[in-house]
Each structure stands twice: as structure tokens, then as C-alpha cells.
Amino acid sequence: MTTKIAIRMTVNARSCEGSVEARKTLADFLREDLGLTGTHLGCEHGVCGACTVLVDGEAVRACLMLAVQADGAEVTTVEGLAKNDALHPIQEAFWESHSFQCGFCTPGFVMTTLALLRENPNPNEEEICEALSGNLCRCTGYESIVAGVRRAAEKSGAR
Amino acid sequence: MTVGISERMVGARVKRSEDPRLLTGRGRYVDDVHLPGMLHAAFLRSPLAHARITRIDASAARELPGVVAVYTGADMRAWVAPATSGGKAFGLGVPGYKVPPFRVIADEKVRFVGDPVAIVVAESRAVAEDACERIDVEYDPLPPVVTAERALDAASPAVFDEIGSNVAFQMQYTFGDVDGVFAAADRTIRETFRQHRHQNVPMEGRGSVASYDPAKKVLTIHSATQGVFSVQRIVAPLLGLEPESVHVLAGDVGGSFGLKIGGSREEVAVCAASKQLGRPVKWVEDRNENLTAAGQAREETVEIEAAVTSDGMVLGFKVKLLQDQGSYPAMIMPAAGVTFGMMQFLPGPYRLGALSFEATSVTTNKCQYVAYRGPWAVETWVRERMLDVIARELGMDPIELRRKNLAVRGEPPTHMVTGLSLAGITSRESLDRAVALVDYAGFRERQRKAREEGRFLGIGFATYIEAAPGPRSKGGPPAFGAQDARLRLEPDGRVTVFTMQQPHGQGHETTLAQIAADEMGVPFEQVTVVYGDTKTTPFGMGTGGSRSATLAGGAVLHGARALKRKALAFAGALIETKPEDLEIRAGRVFVRDAPERSISLAEVAAAAASGRPANLPADVDRNLEVVHHYDGGGGGWSGGTHCCLVEVDIETGCVRIDRYVVIEDCGVVINPAVVDGQIRGGVAQGIGAVLLERSAYDEDGQYLSGSLMDYLLPTTTDVPPIEIEH
Numbered sequence: 001m002t003t004k005i006a007i008r009m010t011v012n013a014r015s016c017e018g019s020v021e022a023r024k025t026l027a028d029f030l031r032e033d034l035g036l037t038g039t040h041l042g043c044e045h046g047v048c049g050a051c052t053v054l055v056d057g058e059a060v061r062a063c064l065m066l067a068v069q070a071d072g073a074e075v076t077t078v079e080g081l082a083k084n085d086a087l088h089p090i091q092e093a094f095w096e097s098h099s100f101q102c103g104f105c106t107p108g109f110v111m112t113t114l115a116l117l118r119e120n121p122n123p124n125e126e127e128i129c130e131a132l133s134g135n136l137c138r139c140t141g142y143e144s145i146v147a148g149v150r151r152a153a154e155k156s157g158a159r
Numbered sequence: 160m161t162v163g164i165s166e167r168m169v170g171a172r173v174k175r176s177e178d179p180r181l182l183t184g185r186g187r188y189v190d191d192v193h194l195p196g197m198l199h200a201a202f203l204r205s206p207l208a209h210a211r212i213t214r215i216d217a218s219a220a221r222e223l224p225g226v227v228a229v230y231t232g233a234d235m236r237a238w239v240a241p242a243t244s245g246g247k248a249f250g251l252g253v254p255g256y257k258v259p260p261f262r263v264i265a266d267e268k269v270r271f272v273g274d275p276v277a278i279v280v281a282e283s284r285a286v287a288e289d290a291c292e293r294i295d296v297e298y299d300p301l302p303p304v305v306t307a308e309r310a311l312d313a314a315s316p317a318v319f320d321e322i323g324s325n326v327a328f329q330m331q332y333t334f335g336d337v338d339g340v341f342a343a344a345d346r347t348i349r350e351t352f353r354q355h356r357h358q359n360v361p362m363e364g365r366g367s368v369a370s371y372d373p374a375k376k377v378l379t380i381h382s383a384t385q386g387v388f389s390v391q392r393i394v395a396p397l398l399g400l401e402p403e404s405v406h407v408l409a410g411d412v413g414g415s416f417g418l419k420i421g422g423s424r425e426e427v428a429v430c431a432a433s434k435q436l437g438r439p440v441k442w443v444e445d446r447n448e449n450l451t452a453a454g455q456a457r458e459e460t461v462e463i464e465a466a467v468t469s470d471g472m473v474l475g476f477k478v479k480l481l482q483d484q485g486s487y488p489a490m491i492m493p494a495a496g497v498t499f500g501m502m503q504f505l506p507g508p509y510r511l512g513a514l515s516f517e518a519t520s521v522t523t524n525k526c527q528y529v530a531y532r533g534p535w536a537v538e539t540w541v542r543e544r545m546l547d548v549i550a551r552e553l554g555m556d557p558i559e560l561r562r563k564n565l566a567v568r569g570e571p572p573t574h575m576v577t578g579l580s581l582a583g584i585t586s587r588e589s590l591d592r593a594v595a596l597v598d599y600a601g602f603r604e605r606q607r608k609a610r611e612e613g614r615f616l617g618i619g620f621a622t623y624i625e626a627a628p629g630p631r632s633k634g635g636p637p638a639f640g641a642q643d644a645r646l647r648l649e650p651d652g653r654v655t656v657f658t659m660q661q662p663h664g665q666g667h668e669t670t671l672a673q674i675a676a677d678e679m680g681v682p683f684e685q686v687t688v689v690y691g692d693t694k695t696t697p698f699g700m701g702t703g704g705s706r707s708a709t710l711a712g713g714a715v716l717h718g719a720r721a722l723k724r725k726a727l728a729f730a731g732a733l734i735e736t737k738p739e740d741l742e743i744r745a746g747r748v749f750v751r752d753a754p755e756r757s758i759s760l761a762e763v764a765a766a767a768a769s770g771r772p773a774n775l776p777a778d779v780d781r782n783l784e785v786v787h788h789y790d791g792g793g794g795g796w797s798g799g800t801h802c803c804l805v806e807v808d809i810e811t812g813c814v815r816i817d818r819y820v821v822i823e824d825c826g827v828v829i830n831p832a833v834v835d836g837q838i839r840g841g842v843a844q845g846i847g848a849v850l851l852e853r854s855a856y857d858e859d860g861q862y863l864s865g866s867l868m869d870y871l872l873p874t875t876t877d878v879p880p881i882e883i884e885h
Contacts, residue, residue: 023285037191038184040413042362043446047867050362078184091182095174098832101840102664103181104362104413110182129875136867138362138414139664140836141843142875 007071011036012080020067027051027062029070030077038078038107042136049135050108052115053077059115078107081114090114093152094145101139108135113149122153168673168683172832175669176688177411177662187410189366189383194439197368198227200429201287201442203277203294204452205269208305208524208860209318210298212267212276219293220279225286229294230432231277232266239263239431240397242424242490249389249491249640249700256328256495256520258488259319263397263424263431269298270318270486271524272862273452278428280440303524303860307460307483310521318486318522327484328495328520332502334576335513340474344466350548352541356458356483356854357847358450359531360872361663363413365453366443367426369433378430379406383413385420386661386701387693393422393490394430409691412663416844417530418454419663420703421491425452447865454529455854458483459501461541466513467549471560475513476545478505480537482518485525491700494528495520500535500626506575507542508586508624508798509564514576524860530703532844533625543621558594561622565590580630582795589800589822590622592884596820597802615807616817624798627705627825631794641790642706643697644714646675646722648783650768652746652761654679654686654722659699660711661691665837667707670829671715678719679726680743681760697786708829710791718787725783730763732779733772799823801842814850816879823885831885839881847873 004019011034018033025044030036030053042050044063051062054076081088087095090113100106109132116123116131123131128149129142137145180186217229241260265274277294281287304315310325317323341347368381378400382390387407395402412419425442433440444453464477480501484494498518506514546564550557565587566572574580597618606616645657656675660667672686679686690696723743730748731738740751748763750756766772767781804818821838828834851871855863864870 021285031190035193036184037188038186040188040363041190043867045446045866045868048362048446078182082183087179087182091179094182095178098172098175098836100178100181101666101836102362102414103177103186103411104188106181106186107184132875134874136362136872136874138360138416138844138872139840141839141841141873141878141881143839143878143880144832144836146875 005068007068009070009072010074012076018067022066022068024067025063026053026065026067026070029067030062036077036079040104040107042105047136048105048108049112050105052108052111052135054111054115057118059112078110081110089155090117090152093155094148097144097148097151099140099144099148100137105135105137109137109145113152116149117153117156121156123149168676169827169829171673171830173669173673173683173830175666176672177666177668181411188363188413189368189381189410190443192368192381192441194368194370197439197441198280198282198436199284199287199442200278200280200432200440201284201291202275202425202448203279203291203296204448205265205272205274205276207269207298207300208272208303209301209316210269211301212265212269212296213299214297215277216295217277219295220290223286223290223293225282226279226290227282228280228432228436229277229290230264230435232262232264235262235264235428235431236266238398238435239427240399242397242427253328253493253496255330256493257322258493259321261487263427271526272860273448273526274486275425275428275452278432280432280436305524305856305858305860307481307521307523310483310523318524322522325522326519327522328498329518330498331515331517333515334578335475337475337477337513337515340513341466341477344474345469347464347466348549348552349462349464350545352461352463352544354457354459354537354540356455356525357852358455358854359416359418359529360449360870361414361416361418364444364446364449365419365423365425367429368439368441369430370439371434371437373437377404377406378434379408380430381408381410382426383419384409384661384701385412385415385663385703386659386699387691387696388659388698389420389491389701390422390426391693394427397427398430398434405693407693409661412661415663416532417456417534417703420530420701421489423453423490424487446867450865450870451862452526454489455485455526456529456531456534457537458528459537461537463541463545465545465549467553469553471553471555471563473509473511473546473549473564476505476511478514478516480516480518482520482528483523483525484520484528485523487527489527489529492530492534497530497534501538503577503579504535504626505538505542506577507539508566508581508584508622509542510566510572511564511576525856526854526862532841539621539623547619558590558599558620561590561620562587565622582630584624584796584798585824586622586624586798586800589798589824590620592822593620593800593802593820596822596884597804597818602804615809617805617807619803620800622800624796625705627797628709628791628794630796631791641788642699642710642714643786643788644711644718645697645784645786646715646718648722648726648760648764650761650765652681652685652759652764654681656686656688656715657696658688658690658711658715659697659701660707661701663702665702665707666830666833667711670708670833671711673829674712674715675719678716679723681746685746705797708825710789712829713791714787714789717789718785721785721787722783725780725785726760726763729767729779729781729783730758732775733763733766734758795826797825816846818882819879820882821884823883825885828885835883838883842881843873843878846878851877
């Protein structure tokens, strides 16, 4: 049936290859072909941000990018942050801040925060809200997430 | 976290046990379940609100490579019994509610935009969706019944031919001397309140992976649900299976807010497909399916006529409620069922002396009405709004009016006019605290000055009580009934708690473990909470209705005490000491007056499990497991007062929330961070409901809010800081 295209990319510092239909999204490739189910699909039309990953350092919505477009790229997913069971400072900060409830939107917020803090290590409240405004959470009302980002910035600054 | 010997877990902001896996992407939601040989399902859905299906041709779809099966309503008719509301297993049947036997896949008629008309099972979801496009359906359109008013019009066609009318349910109750108080009233005041349709929208939609084993004749279902037994009790009878042959499992669930409290027609169809094919079938809805077909809520019109005295006593209400239940009855908790809660709780913490309550639920060509976070909560909104309307009509201050009418703890009336005990309420205290915290007098002054400048400031209060678990009704158990917890001391000294709760964000793995740790005297890390498995957890409806902390918490608390007694009895036999001289701290059993003599719980449990030493008396009980049944004791209320301060731009209608204050009394707080998270999340959903969200239909019944660009959820920039006091 449909032609498959060979692709190769670096995901969480490991070289991965696959053979995919052109229409397959990066999110589906990560989840189905690589078994990286931490990237969640909340809307599949680019609104909710649950599928946010880093592609060559930029936060992208993995549901709006085709896997073939990521050919040759360096991709970081939520699974790529904790090292040897030690949580990443952002994950630590969110844990301490009780930032999340059901956890479904969580990977997207973690990745968006990672991109934010790389660009702006010390964001103010307004900048945090602005940066997170493209990620939806239905459980928390966001205050705990914003507090988590603030704490993450403090932790990263302290390092 | 290190735990000191005497440090109590209950009341502490204990970091959640769930979070390390959720933060690292290692949660296991239903879409993460992948079984060998698994197929994928997609549904073809009706583009019309109301129509007869005259022909379906699925041959082109069946020919598509990768397609394994296409089943229409006619196919399913042979294998799936007609569905009912399914609440009987949990005592949730609604007397007088006309439930048409309905099909999980529409066969003769479609009844809303999104009604499933065929299920395609294929090697991938993409191929299944491709195949849906190749199914040719001919419809004969019928006039759509899109509003409750149209449903009541006798000239409208019946959505369910079997019922013959669109009135699904009617009830009328009278409490107190309604005629008397209306005759005695200085005046009567009327208002009509309309609540628009909106919906749950959990970030994870519905989904199931069904896997039928033809050899064992067992159906295993991995479900995104609020309760594994609900799924079991819905699916089993429809597929002609015994409940014990349906094994339901649930892992992490990505939010629900009432949506996943029962089972869905799609889930039953997926199970039927797996049973037919003898292979695992996965269906995870996309956001369009979720918004269009999963369930919508809250659509009610409430007319209230109040009998009042000129000095502001509210003597009684006459209430007429009209509820638009959409098309198919929701399984387990249909719309009509929640009207009883609306009625019972409507007086809230007020002295209201008489109430007549009439409810009508009508069927329309819209998505089914489902439970949504406090499904009866319209009672609070209309009551509090009505008090504001009355105050305005009488020229009284709305706070003064509330104070006059609030019931006070320890003074008559001790019961709502609907019969529920008001014992222990702290409503008056919460209102007073909210008034003080927002500097009400100061606000009125600021409001007056702003008005002179052409700016419009507003303030609103709502005082409520929440049945968590609710007062014990006369001679009966609290609503939704009691529940069991099973606790086991494992041979390694760990404690396992089995609960029928199905957390989907509430953090029960943490909070129930906090309770068990304190009661058993073991470190928090040594408690494991098991849920989401019909084979191992106690029977029950699952999580919903504000019952986890009180009922599951109570069951675990008393269960842990019972387990501790058993462990101490065995330890006493083991070290030849009277059990009453023993205590457990930090996972060790100590002789109270000789703390140098101790033995670890692990040693105790290992001895019990191994049958050693053999020289213990024969009647020593080595079974270190208990099942504790908890009925909620005397029951009681949570409650509080919310206050919101806004500025409205009357040119644009734009509302800015300047301040939001919550004074809340939920009793003993198990984990403050969890409680505050629940409160903030609830307020955010309320803000969304009022300012952003609407499940919109056009006059043909076409659904207009099918994406998150059309159905707006609050974002970080919409929710103000929420101030909470307990």
C-alpha cells in the first residue's frame, strides 16, 4: 500500500531509524515506532500542547510535524530529561510544587518549561504565563504549574 | 523523603507518589497500552442530528488493504443486547425514568451529530479512518429536535419512537407548607435562570483496549474510566458475559470530571468487535470525537418563585426545572438521576421552610448529558443568584439577606426542608470570613466611586454545602453507599491497600497511603495503593461524587487499625508479650515499656506467611489481611463560601476577575496541596464555564464546537490567583 520513507534522527541522544508513511506525525512515530509514550496527544490539532517536544532545541508540537520533517534532527522528549533515576531540576520543581494532578498534560508543560528556561533563565510571572499559555491543563487552574516554573528557575539559577 | 518516627503524614504536604512517573513520561494511560496482535478501531459518525438510515454500503471500506472488519448497527444487533441506563448495579436506577432500549451503534436512526453508525477495525488507526470515508450511508433526514422547548412541543417528532414523546422523566415533590408560606408572604419574586450546555473536556479523552480470549472466554478491558466495576457491569450484560468473565483494568487516567464515570457505547462496541475477532482492539477517541460525542452537561432552565417577607426572610421556593438530556441516556448516571440531588440540596445551608420542586427531563437531538463535576451544582448557582435577586428587589444588602436566612449550627432548623440534617455546618462562619477578607464595606465604597467614573465593578458570593459524604439519611446509608478497603501486611513488611477508588488526578496513591502509614505506624514509602483491577480490588462504583477522602479514607483508616490489631496479636504470640503492651513505630513492633525489645514488621509478617515458628498455639491467626467495610459513620458536609470581584467593560462585555477568594471547610485535610489543587482546578473550570466554554449547536443540530479552537478552555492567562483559606 502506501510507500514508506526511511528516516533517521537522534532522539534523547540515541540514534534512531524508522520507515514511515509520509503522513505519519512525529508524535505517532515517537509513540508507536519508538515506544516513547511519554509524548501525549491531547488534541492533534496543535492547541493543547501536550505533545510538545524539542526539535533541534526548539519547542514544537509533535502532532503538527510529520516524522519525515524531523529526518536528521535532534529530538528531545520528556523521557530524555531524567538521568539515571535523578529527576531533572524542572521535574523536581514541579514535584515539590504539586504542579500537576492527572499528569496527562505534564510532559508538554515540562518540555515547554525546558525551552522557556533555556531562552530566559529568570522569567517573571507574566513571562511564565505567556510562555505556558499555549499549553492546556484541565485539572489545576495553573497556579501550581506557574509556581513550579518559578521554582525550577530558582533551582537552575542556583546551580 | 525521610520520615521521623512521630511525624504524622496526615495534614502534611507530602509529595505525591504518582509524580515521579508522570513527570518523566512513564505514566501508563490507556493509549500507552500495546498488546500483541492489537488492531485499531475508528467510528463512522452521523453528520446529521436526526435521520433514518436507509442504506449502508461498507463494501469499499472492507476492500481496503489493512481493514479487518467493518461492523454496522445491523451487524452489532446480533451480538450486543439493547443498552439501558445501567445504574442498577450501583443502586442508581431512577424510578419513572423512561429509558428506551438503545443500540451501541445506531441502526435504524441517528439521533445526534456524532452518533456512531459503524465501527471499522484495521491494522492501524489511520487505515481505519481511511476506511470510514469509504462507507456510503444514505440518510432520510427528520426534523431535528434541538432545544428543550422544541422537545416539549407535541408537534415535534419523538427522538425515540419507542417512547413516543420526548419527555423522558418528570417528578414533583413538595416539602413543608408551600401554599401556607406563599399565602403568608408579603410578596413573591420570580426569576428564570438558564445554564448553557458545556462539557468536561479532560485532557485525555475516552479510550479502551479490549482483548477477548476465545479459549478462556474472558474479555480483558483496559479502560480510561472512573471505575473498573462500572465498565464491567455495563459491558458484561450487553455482551452476554458473566461479570466475572470481564476483567477490567485501569492505569493512569488523564482526567475525567464525571465524563468517565460509566461506560460508553463506543467502549461496548470495541469490546464486541474484539469478541467477534478474537483479537485485541484499541480505540482512543480524538479531540473531535471527545467534543462531539463523549458527553456534554449542565443544560438546565430553572424557574424560581420565592415567597418572601418585606424584611428579607425567604419563606419558600416554587421551582420548575427543565433539563435537556440530549439523546441517549448516559450509562450509570443519567441526567434524570441528578435532578434528585438538585432538589434535595437546593435549600443548602438556609432556613428555607417550604419547597415545591418540579423537574422535567427531555430528549433532544444532541449529545448525551453526562455528569460533570458536581452534576447537581446548579442548585447552588440558582439559589445564590435568587438570593441576590431577592435582595435587589427588596432594596436589601445581599449579605444581610444571607445572614438572616442562613441556618446556624446548633440552632433550629436542624434539617433542610428536604429532610437532610444540617449537623456540623460552618456556612455562617465561612460567609463572615469571606466578607471580612475582601473588605466588603470598602469594596462597596470603591464600587460607588468607580461607577461615578463610568467603571463597573461587581461582587458575588456563593455559600454552599457539599455532600461529602453527605448526612446519613433516616435509617439509611449515605448516598452512593459505603465501601470496602482491603489491607494486607506483606511478608516484607510493606502494607498494600486495595481500594475501589480509581484516581484520575486526585492523588489517592499518596493520600490513602498517608492515612495507612499513620494508622499502621509504618513509613509512608512502605505503603502501596492498588486500584484499577476488578480481580483484586473491592467492588464499588469507583471515584466520583466527592467521596474519596471521606469514604475511602475512612475505610482505609479503620482497615489499617484492624490490620494493626491483627499484626500486634500475631507479634504478641511470636515474642510472647501481650498485644496491648506492643506498639508499632516506623515499621517496628516495640514492647512499650521495654523499647530495647523490638521486632520489625517484616519479621512478623514473614513469620506469619511462612508458618514458622511451628510451636505457636494452633489458634494463632496468621492471616495478616483485613477487609474493612466503612459506611461513612454519621456522615456530614463539606462547604464554604466563594467570593469573586470583577470589573466589567460594558462596551465589550469583557470581564476581568480582580480577586477570587475561597473559604473552605472540608474537615481534616489529608494533604493540603492536594486539597488546594482540587479547589483551584474547580474554580478554573467554573471560570471557563461562565466566560469561555459553550457546547454550541445550530438550529439544525449541527455541532459547532468540535475543536479546541471553537471550544475554549481557560489558559494560564485566564485564571487569576485564587486565595484559599480553610
